[in-house]
Amino acid sequence: MIELKGISKGYRTIPVVENISFEVYRREFLSILGPSGSGKTTLLRLIAGLERPDSGEITIDGLTVSSPHTMMAPLQRRVGMIFQDLALWPHMTVVEHIEYGLRSKNISREAERRKVEETLRSVNLQEHGKRYPYELSGGEKQRLAIARTISLEPRILLLDEPLSSLDPLLKQAMQRLLCDLRETRDITCIYVTHDPREVMNSVGRMILLNKGKIERQGFYEDIRRNPASRFVEAFLMGTKKEGVEASPDRSET
Amino acid sequence: MVPTGPYRLGNCDKIKPMVVVPKYVSWIAIALFALAALLPLIFMVAGSLVVDGRVSLSNYRTLLSDSGQRALLFNSVLLAFGVALGACLIGAPLAFLLQRTDLVFKNYLRYAYLLTLLIPPYMSAVAWIHRLGRYQWLNQFFVNMLGKDEAVLSVYNLPAAIFVLTLYYFPFITLMVESGLQTMNHRLEEAGSLCASPATVLRRITLPLIYPYLASGAIFVFIFAITEYGVPALLGLNVYTVVIFAHFSAYYNEAAATASAMPLVAITVTLVVLQRQLMGNRSYVTMESHTAHPSRIRLGKWQGLGLTFSLCIISLSVVVPIVDLLIGAGSLSTYQVALKTAERQIISSFLLSAVAATLIVILALFIAYFIEKSPGRGGSTIDLLTVLPFAFPATVLGIGLIKTWNRPLTQFIYGTYGIIVIALIARFIPFTIRVISSTLKSLSKNLEEAAGLSEPRWTRNFWKILVPLSRPGLIAGWVIAFILSSGEIGATLLVAPPGEATLPIRIHTLLHYGASKIVCALCVIAIIMTFLPVAILVSCLRRLRKFEGYV
Ligand SMILES: Nc1ncnc2c1ncn2[C@@H]1O[C@H](COP(=O)(O)OP(=O)(O)OP(=O)(O)O)[C@@H](O)[C@H]1O
Ligand SMILES: [Mg+2]
Numbered sequence: 150m151i152e153l154k155g156i157s158k159g160y161r162t163i164p165v166v167e168n169i170s171f172e173v174y175r176r177e178f179l180s181i182l183g184p185s186g187s188g189k190t191t192l193l194r195l196i197a198g199l200e201r202p203d204s205g206e207i208t209i210d211g212l213t214v215s216s217p218h219t220m221m222a223p224l225q226r227r228v229g230m231i232f233q234d235l236a237l238w239p240h241m242t243v244v245e246h247i248e249y250g251l252r253s254k255n256i257s258r259e260a261e262r263r264k265v266e267e268t269l270r271s272v273n274l275q276e277h278g279k280r281y282p283y284e285l286s287g288g289e290k291q292r293l294a295i296a297r298t299i300s301l302e303p304r305i306l307l308l309d310e311p312l313s314s315l316d317p318l319l320k321q322a323m324q325r326l327l328c329d330l331r332e333t334r335d336i337t338c339i340y341v342t343h344d345p346r347e348v349m350n351s352v353g354r355m356i357l358l359n360k361g362k363i364e365r366q367g368f369y370e371d372i373r374r375n376p377a378s379r380f381v382e383a384f385l386m387g388t389k390k391e392g393v394e395a396s397p398d399r400s401e402t
Numbered sequence: 403m404v405p406t407g408p409y410r411l412g413n414c415d416k417i418k419p420m421v422v423v424p425k426y427v428s429w430i431a432i433a434l435f436a437l438a439a440l441l442p443l444i445f446m447v448a449g450s451l452v453v454d455g456r457v458s459l460s461n462y463r464t465l466l467s468d469s470g471q472r473a474l475l476f477n478s479v480l481l482a483f484g485v486a487l488g489a490c491l492i493g494a495p496l497a498f499l500l501q502r503t504d505l506v507f508k509n510y511l512r513y514a515y516l517l518t519l520l521i522p523p524y525m526s527a528v529a530w531i532h533r534l535g536r537y538q539w540l541n542q543f544f545v546n547m548l549g550k551d552e553a554v555l556s557v558y559n560l561p562a563a564i565f566v567l568t569l570y571y572f573p574f575i576t577l578m579v580e581s582g583l584q585t586m587n588h589r590l591e592e593a594g595s596l597c598a599s600p601a602t603v604l605r606r607i608t609l610p611l612i613y614p615y616l617a618s619g620a621i622f623v624f625i626f627a628i629t630e631y632g633v634p635a636l637l638g639l640n641v642y643t644v645v646i647f648a649h650f651s652a653y654y655n656e657a658a659a660t661a662s663a664m665p666l667v668a669i670t671v672t673l674v675v676l677q678r679q680l681m682g683n684r685s686y687v688t689m690e691s692h693t694a695h696p697s698r699i700r701l702g703k704w705q706g707l708g709l710t711f712s713l714c715i716i717s718l719s720v721v722v723p724i725v726d727l728l729i730g731a732g733s734l735s736t737y738q739v740a741l742k743t744a745e746r747q748i749i750s751s752f753l754l755s756a757v758a759a760t761l762i763v764i765l766a767l768f769i770a771y772f773i774e775k776s777p778g779r780g781g782s783t784i785d786l787l788t789v790l791p792f793a794f795p796a797t798v799l800g801i802g803l804i805k806t807w808n809r810p811l812t813q814f815i816y817g818t819y820g821i822i823v824i825a826l827i828a829r830f831i832p833f834t835i836r837v838i839s840s841t842l843k844s845l846s847k848n849l850e851e852a853a854g855l856s857e858p859r860w861t862r863n864f865w866k867i868l869v870p871l872s873r874p875g876l877i878a879g880w881v882i883a884f885i886l887s888s889g890e891i892g893a894t895l896l897v898a899p900p901g902e903a904t905l906p907i908r909i910h911t912l913l914h915y916g917a918s919k920i921v922c923a924l925c926v927i928a929i930i931m932t933f934l935p936v937a938i939l940v941s942c943l944r945r946l947r948k949f950e951g952y953v
Contacts, residue, residue, distance in 0.1 A: 197855070199851055199854075222858070223851075223854060223855050224854070224855060224856075224857075224858050228855070229855065230851075230852075230855055232848040232851070232852060233848075234846060234848055236846060236848035236849050236851065236852040237852075238849060238852070238853075238867060238870075238871070239871070240870045240871065240873075249853075249856055249857060249866065250855075250856030250857060252857070252862075253856070253857045253858055253859065253862070297852070297856070298855075301855075301856060
């Protein structure tokens with residue numbers, strides 16, 4: 150279980166994330182929603198251990214991993230992160246991307262090779278092992294970024310708008326892939342996006358961020374039925390599910 | 403779930419938990435840099451303030467009252483200003499022709515103009531001395547016919563020095579302006595061209611945007627020229643570097659020599675600070691592949707003019723000196739003799755430059771990384787300190803090195819080639835740091851963080867991720883450091899252990915007996931020696947292009 154307690158973070162004098170507290174349960178799929186600049190990436194980086202909080206603390210399974218005074222190294226937290234710009238290494242092939250992290254885990258070459266193969270198969274990239282990132286399509290790049298992260302068997306998977314640049318069909322396929330991965334492995338997912346349409350089919354909880362503060366949290370349907378604030382209503386506008394009648398109490402302007 | 407703790411702003415954003423190179427490694431590199439490059443400067447400035455064991459400004463007082471000093475300053479500034487201006491007038495149009503027009507043979511011209519850098523300026527001076535030697539009859543003619551009492555065509559004057567140095571330093575301007583033109587978003591120009599003529603776009607949009615590159619290129623060239631020793635020494639000019647050297651070797655009064663250099667240092671330090679402000683976060687050298695710029699200017703009937711201009715520059719700066727040297731050397735047997743007389747210096751020069759360039763790149767990478775990853779006061783202080791050595795004339799640095807290392811305890815460095823390597827590092831690390839840090843700037847920090855999330859050992863992340871990703875900058879930095887090192891003379895001349903010398907020093911010494919065949923042959927050999935490794939590395943760089951644009 151991940152627990153954030155009063156986490157704040159600012160750059161210079163501008164607060165970016167303010168007094169955020171929430172919990173994520175084991176194997177949960179939590180979505181974090183918010184407009185551009187609301188501090189989503191910063192929040193993920195704090196959880197990953199790439200930034201130090203100014204105040205508050207983060208615990209994973211009861212152990213304090215981040216506080217203004219203590220920082221556990223990202224690798225020890227066993228978090229995986231898929232960056233907004235994917236951060237694929239331009240000078241490495243698909244196979245080398247996966248091997249890179251495995252090499253540090255004292256396993257035999259044979260086991261390593263099998264692991265690479267298995268990981269690539271799980272994201273359907275086994276044909277492209279010898280390619281460089283620039284030889285991959287957008288969707289393939291995304292799958293490579295996912296493969297690189299899950300090959301390390303993280304407990305927590307942080308996804309920073311990994312699907313934002315894909316077309317709707319590909320998006321669905323990738324979401325299915327992520328769901329499969331979560332079911333077959335023991336992974337807690339935190340999924341960040343600025344697009345409410347990406348999460349409207351999600352069954353998990355979601356958190357709505359606005360200007361670095363939590364605006365609302367709960368399940369999508371509940372939030373949509375009862376937006377409770379102008380901001381939430383405007384943000385979710387136009388995302389009603391297919392086949393569901395527009396409720397009379399919601400204006401569509 | 404209950405919000406706890408009030409929000410308070412810490413200074414924690416200065417602590418970056420995820421860096422590939424640990425701080426202590428960078429600090430070691432910075433300490434080594436300070437030892438090689440800053441310590442001599444401190445020793446020297448401190449030394450100039452001490453007279454007869456007491457702190458005194460008397461060295462400086464005599465300086466102010468000396469009218470000869472003012473002439474010296476004037477000469478030095480005039481020389482450097484002339485070179486900077488000339489280099490801008492040649493370098494900027496050339497950059498524009500190469501980047502923004504459909505000039506024919508452009509791809510060959512890009513490499514040709516860079517060849518200029520392979521011929522150290524003292525060598526072109528030798529070539530021109532040699533050439534005018536062959537026109538002696540012309541001078542004789544002027545003297546006889548016009549009744550002039552001295553040779554009309556002479557290289558032993560200021561304009562000749564400006565000419566020679568301009569033809570060497572213009573590529574620095576071209577490189578900088580080209581990088582400005584390349585990194586500039588061409589949409590800006592396109593947007594302009596929708597509502598104005600090409601000339602207006604050039605004047606109102608392109609020029610203002612590349613101005614920082616041009617101005618800081620000019621400052622670099624100014625400093626290079628004002629700290630240059632070889633050419634003014636050969637041409638017998640009355641400028642600081644030469645006079646300081648003469649003072650030092652005649653009277654061993656380095657305190658006075660240093661004090662006399664201080665006005666000059668004041669100027670260059672000011673310029674260095676100014677240049678840093680101008681450039682801000684911009685990149686010095688872009689190694690991007692030269693993809694077709696969509697809005698090229700069609701030269702049309704101006705094609706001939708553009709080509710003539712470029713070819714003139716390249717032939718004056720590359721072809722003429724090389725041909726002169728080849729003619730001067732004459733037959734192949736001269737080369738055999740030359741090889742025999744300077745075999746030792748050729749090998750040691752090559753090895754010393756290679757070792758120095760390698761050390762420079764390693765230190766520069768760690769230091770540049772530190773500067774890039776340290777926002778705020780710390781990073782910018784180190785940044786400023788690393789440009790300081792650049793502002794000191796080569797001979798002043800040489801004297802400082804002698805003062806620092808000529809002690810019984812450090813003879814194992816001072817009496818050996820070690821001191822030459824230190825001198826080369828001190829001279830050329832500032833420029834290399836700039837080149838490498840502009841490459842590091844262009845890397846997304848997520849690339850390193852992704853590495854940190856996969857691999858705990860920083861050494862592996864360093865070798866497998868950081869080094870390959872910054873390879874274009876590292877190679878460019880090595881090439882620049884190697885080229886500059888193999889042509890260095892101002893500082894090495896002073897610190898070279900007795901009996902041991904580099905090739906430039908050997909050539910310089912031989913020149914006292916005139917620009918002989920041997921000297922020309924040695925110059926040709928030196929050019930080849932520099933060219934070979936550079937050619938190999940540049941071809942590697944071209945192969946690396948395949949990743950570029952995807953970083
Ligand atoms: N390194 C930094 N230095 C200064 N300010 C920063 C830095 N990183 C982020 N910010 C600021 O913090 C705010 C939140 O940034 P963040 O990247 O977390 O937003 P985001 O919600 O991920 O936005 P987007 O959807 O556009 O990715 C922004 O206003 C941004 O300008
Ligand atoms: Mg973001």
